[in-house]
Amino acid sequence: MLSPRGRALCAAALAALTSASLITGCTTRPGAAADGRGPARFEHQTLAWHRCADGPKDTEGTALDRAGARCAEATVPLDHRRPEGRTLTVALARLPATDTAHRHGTLFYNPGGPGVPVRVLALQLRAAEPELAARYDVIGMDPRFVGRSTPLDCGWPSVSIGSAGTGRAGFERTVARARDLAARCADHRTELPYVSTRDTARDMDVIRAALGERRISYLGSSYGTYLGQVYTQLFPGRTDRVVLDSTLDADTYGPDQTAALGPAVTRALRHWAAWAAHRDRAYGLGSTTGEVMDSVGELNRAVARAPVRLGAHTVDSGNLPQLLWNVTAGDSDETYAGYAADVRVLLRAARGDGADPTPNLEQALTALAAPDTDGTFAVQTASQCADRAAASRDPETYYRDIRAHRADDPLFGPLTRTVTPCTFWPAAPAEPPTAVRNDVPLLMVGDTGDPAAVYQGQLAAHRALRGSRLVTLRGAFRHTVYGGLFAPRNPCVEHAVNAYLTTGVLPSRDSTCRN
Structure with a gap:
């Protein structure tokens, strides 16, 4: 268990x-x-x-x-x-x-x-x-x-398409991956x-x-x-x-449905940041909420400049928002402490100080790089596609939305607002x-x-x-x-x-x- x-x-x-x-x-x-x-x-x-x-x-x-x-x-x-x-x-x-x-x-x-x-x-x-x-x-x-x-x-080779990151190239990567995943379900x-x-x-x-x-x-x-x-x-x-x-x-x-979740997750991030600021002696992420949020921003800018090695893994603007999304796991002291340890390790790696992933980061990064061996992600996506068609089948619609929210949703917006496989889905909802x-x-x-x-x-x-x-x-x-x-x-x-x-x-x- x-x-x-x-x-x-x-x-x-x-x-x-x-x-x-x-x-x-x-x-x-x-x-x-x-x-x-x-x-x-x-x-x-x-x-x-x-x-x-x-x-x-x-x-x-x-x-x-x-x-x-x-x-x-x-x-x-x-x-x-x-x-x-x-x-x-x-x-x-x-x-x-x-x-x-x-x-x-x-x-x-x-x-x-x-x-x-x-x-x-x-x-x-x-x-x-x-x-x-x-x-x-x-x-x-x-x-x-x-x-x-x-x-x-559907035999998907990955369990997510990741974040569009900070530029056009990252967005095109998500488009290509989403299109490929959708095509792999065409036989079904x-x-x-x-x-x-x-x-x-x-x-x-x-x-x-x-x-x-x-x-x-x-x-x-x-x-x-x-x-x-x-x-x-x-x-x-x-x-x-x-x-x-x-x-x-x-x-x-x-x-x-996730498109507008970024601000809510950011509010949860700020709540954690206030918790971490009161424990600056333990985590060294900042003594105020603003300073802790600045540390997260430093991390996001660092991986945007160049991917960061963490153990056997690479952290970049495509998967960092997924790792930081785990702030949604809850607001208990135990969960917040684990999240703070994750952020601290990620910052050390971004600053070139050398760091090994925490057990949680090791597990998360391994899972994000693994194929969808049991079909869970494909069925999850298929269910959402069958419940309601994508808002648009034009990728440019999603890119414009990401750009429009760069200022107010810079960290999670490129993750939640980008295309999904449903954008290219080979079957329409039955009802x-x-x-x-x-x-x-x-x-x-x-x-x-x-x-x-x-x-x-x-x-x-x-x-x-x-x-x-x-x-x-x-x-x-x-x-x-x-x-x-x-x-x-x-x-x-x-x-x-x-x-x-x-x-x-x-x-x-x-x-x-x-x-």
Whole structure:
């Protein structure tokens, strides 16, 4: 299992760089197609539960088995609107409620992504929230094309396109890489339109029916909040208790959603800089917030002039913003200390003082240089491309945006505003984006300084989800606030979520917690 800092870094990176008509109901028709070719055959299927481990080397499956989980594979249509066509398998794990006498029901869990396997992450939820695990069977479902579900692998040689850097040459590098990655998925163009969140939500509902549940509860964070919103829109009568942690704005979710995140990440960077300034004796990055930010600026200018060697790796204007993005991993002392150590080592290397990478930098740089061996980045991208078309297919649009924001977004703008593979994607979305407007009762939690689900977007989602209540954590700069899964615990937030999941009673009004 990952360390707390490792989990936080992983979650933040995935959540942040995972760069319409009103839908009023499900497109499947329960009970239709008595000939066995329609949706009823999926909803009435019998799930064959079995041990989770595929063999002695399957550590994740073994961990699930030891926890008493059972695993299964559900059959779902590739295109839910044409259930007589090709099918896929979706893998899931079920952790039974530990207090069967007080079991309330089944809770689906999705901690973010897209493109993240969820089966084994259900174990982290049970460990973090035993009160929740006592009352619910927890379902960890690997979304379609992810993890143990039917795979989709484009054979990508890298896991990102990086930042456009400071000039035209860096931008052209990102264009060439994005174009190449998109072309490598062309052989899957018949599947690409169905790697969508809408289809994942429909898969969830097939599994709900196969489990024999009239309604399900749901806990989602980061991207999982978008999946939860889509599910409540498509199936408003099939949810029980729903919690959305760090809610994304459904109206802007898609391949270009990261474009405006740079200023929010910079605010989180300044918060860390204030923390580091109070510990100048330990880190030597500056005794004021401004001085620490100047140190980061010095580092950015240095790699723009020439790439910097760090151990066996090269740090340049293409990957430095990705390394510095890890400030979004959370605002605990432990996480901030690790980030300060990273910045200190990077500065020493940029100044020619000689330095070896910290373990975290070693891991991050190795991962950024590695191929997409398990297809995670390709599926993450494919999901965003299937949910909403890119804002523009003209690369010049993105270059003009980067240049327009050089002054106010100099560090992260070239990373978040550049092209993505969706700019050149070989398949269009099968459906319009999901317009989320409903009054399904649910609880939202989040914080004002969230660098990945910006607070204005959370408020927009709150307005669209008319039946929601919002608990806001003020004074925090973290992405996700519940359960201590990827950020520090807050007792006030914990109490609000657990009280709702235990009783089913929403707070009477919105409320505020303090960090």
